[in-house]
Amino acid sequence: MVTPILFLLLVGVLDVGRLFISRCMLQYAVVVGARAGLAKVNAVSDVQNATAAAAPMLGLTPGSVSVTTSAASWAARTRGNTVTVSYSGYTFAPAAGSFSRMVTKNLSASSQQTIP
Numbered sequence: 001m002v003t004p005i006l007f008l009l010l011v012g013v014l015d016v017g018r019l020f021i022s023r024c025m026l027q028y029a030v031v032v033g034a035r036a037g038l039a040k041v042n043a044v045s046d047v048q049n050a051t052a053a054a055a056p057m058l059g060l061t062p063g064s065v066s067v068t069t070s071a072a073s074w075a076a077r078t079r080g081n082t083v084t085v086s087y088s089g090y091t092f093a094p095a096a097g098s099f100s101r102m103v104t105k106n107l108s109a110s111s112q113q114t115i116p
Contacts, residue, residue, distance in 0.1 A: 008096070015094040019105060022058060022092050027109045029055035030085045033065060034113040037083035044074055051085055064089055079115055086110035 033051030041047060048062035066086045071077040088108035 011094075011096045015096065018095065019092055022090070023107055023109075025055040025058055026060075026087060026090055026107055027111070029058070029060060030065075030087055030109045030111040033067070033085035034083055034111040037067060037069070037085060038113050038115050040077075047083075047085060051087065058090060060087060060090065077115060082112055082114050084110065084112040 029051050032054035033047050036050035037047045044067045045062065047067045048065040051065045052060040052062045064087060066084075066088075068084045069077055069081055071081040077083070086109065088106075090107045092105045092107055094104070
């Protein structure tokens with residue numbers, strides 16, 4: 001009688017840990033993307049690919065990474081301009097499949113960096 005309750009409690013604790021790690025990894029990925037945008041990369045797609053590659057366990061898609069700059073165009077970035085990278089729509093699904101409808105969580109993250 002107690003074993004199923006303890007098992008669900010254990011799975012719940014593990015899922016909370018996985019949720020926390022996923023959130024940290026997503027935030028790290030957008031920071032890496034924003035830092036890549038500070039360099040003189042040739043295209044926005046380079047920043048998107050760097051963001052997706054920074055967290056391979058999350059399975060981020062480069063097309064879902066949003067990159068903006070305060071400059072008039074991507075090629076016109078200079079000192080003092082900002083680069084903002086954001087990712088929204090990552091869906092965390094818990095390991096306990098039967099509870100996934102109740103606790104599925106959408107995560108998003110954003111990072112803004114200024115070109116030194």
